[in-house]
Amino acid sequence: MEKKQSSSQASGNPSDYVIATMGSHTALQILHGARQEGMRNLVVCKKGTERAYKSYGVADEIILVDDWSEWESIEDELIKRKAIIIPHGSFIAYMGHDRVKNMRAMYFGTKEILEWESNRTMERKWLQAAGLKLPHVFATPEEIAKPVIVKFHGAGGGFGYFIAKSPEQFYEVKNRKYPEQNDFALQEYIVGVPIYAHYFQSALTGELEIMSFDKRYESNADSIGRIRAEDQLAANIHTSYTIVGNIPVVIRESLLPAFFSMGERVVEESKKLEAGKGLFGPFCLECIVTRKLEIFVFEISARIVAGTNPFTMGSPYSWLKYDEPMSTGRRIAREIKFAIEQGKLAKILG
Ligand code: ATP
Numbered sequence: 001m002e003k004k005q006s007s008s009q010a011s012g013n014p015s016d017y018v019i020a021t022m023g024s025h026t027a028l029q030i031l032h033g034a035r036q037e038g039m040r041n042l043v044v045c046k047k048g049t050e051r052a053y054k055s056y057g058v059a060d061e062i063i064l065v066d067d068w069s070e071w072e073s074i075e076d077e078l079i080k081r082k083a084i085i086i087p088h089g090s091f092i093a094y095m096g097h098d099r100v101k102n103m104r105a106m107y108f109g110t111k112e113i114l115e116w117e118s119n120r121t122m123e124r125k126w127l128q129a130a131g132l133k134l135p136h137v138f139a140t141p142e143e144i145a146k147p148v149i150v151k152f153h154g155a156g157g158g159f160g161y162f163i164a165k166s167p168e169q170f171y172e173v174k175n176r177k178y179p180e181q182n183d184f185a186l187q188e189y190i191v192g193v194p195i196y197a198h199y200f201q202s203a204l205t206g207e208l209e210i211m212s213f214d215k216r217y218e219s220n221a222d223s224i225g226r227i228r229a230e231d232q233l234a235a236n237i238h239t240s241y242t243i244v245g246n247i248p249v250v251i252r253e254s255l256l257p258a259f260f261s262m263g264e265r266v267v268e269e270s271k272k273l274e275a276g277k278g279l280f281g282p283f284c285l286e287c288i289v290t291r292k293l294e295i296f297v298f299e300i301s302a303r304i305v306a307g308t309n310p311f312t313m314g315s316p317y318s319w320l321k322y323d324e325p326m327s328t329g330r331r332i333a334r335e336i337k338f339a340i341e342q343g344k345l346a347k348i349l350g
């Protein structure tokens with residue numbers, strides 16, 4: 001009903017619309033990118049978290065709420081302003097899939113794809129069908145026959161993940177530290193370097209772009225090497241992967257064709273899923289590259305990732321393509337602007 005109403009009122013003027021997001025995650029570059037493309041923006045912040053958006057002066061409007069449970073109560077206001085919501089990791093985590101699905105305001109991206117990325121079985125089916133190399137998954141702790149990374153479902157930012165190389169070791173850590181947690185995945189631990197590839201699939205041109213790459217700065221996985229192995233054992237430190245920040249990476253140039261091909265296959269397969277218009281806009285393949293240069297993919301994020309944050313002014317790759325600063329946030333705004341101008345807004349809304 002609402003959607004019909006908004007498309008019948010569709011305007012070809014980008015300044016009639018507002019790019020809107022939740023104040024967290026990648027909101028700074030989304031807002032900044034909207035500005036760079038000459039579009040208005042707004043950010044919805046939980047009271048007390050608005051400081052950065054004020055300080056950097058990137059927001060045209062800041063709407064404050066006491067709690068994310070109030071989102072629906074401001075939705076009519078967002079619809080009235082012709083707001084186009086840009087989802088990011090925190091938005092999806094705080095709102096939950098059902099609320100995102102039922103959202104009436106305009107939404108950039110395919111809502112149905114969120115279920116495919118968040119359900120481990122569905123995600124694996126999708127990535128396997130795309131011909132990607134995935135780490136082996138052990139169905140039960142009893143089957144652990146080589147080092148595994150234990151991932152608890154819904155663990156924010158790698159919190160609580162641990163490594164085990166036998167069923168005994170698994171139960172020792174699990175029962176001692178996480179006795180209540182029974183929803184976990186046991187993934188083969190791949191020895192190599194983590195590389196997060198940031199893509200943008202244009203729904204307007206059909207082109208897949210590689211925007212940038214990052215690696216994460218994780219506590220305490222990235223600090224353990226600062227002390228001697230002997231001291232690590234003495235201190236009984238278990239490796240954990242809480243994300244603290246993101247570090248830009250430029251990859252070996254000869255790996256680029258493989259990364260392009262992987263991204264294209266994932267997009268192609270997404271069209272065969274029962275997931276609306278399939279995957280478009282920003283997404284990320286989370287990979288480990290081994291010493292034999294094999295690329296394993298352990299996860300997909302079907303939306304903008306925080307690893308794009310170091311590239312407010314673009315990356316070496318986006319610089320090559322655009323010859324002007326092009327963050328992923330700005331790329332989103334440009335897609336929206338072109339869609340409005342070309343009368344193709346329906347193509348990019350989920
Ligand atoms: P996200 O926030 O993207 O949903 P997350 O932060 O909860 O994910 P992951 O990104 O899945 O967690 O993993 C956290 C850390 O564990 C990363 O450093 C990643 O490189 C590492 N990791 C994940 N899976 C594997 C694997 N199969 N082998 C080796 N390392 C892995």
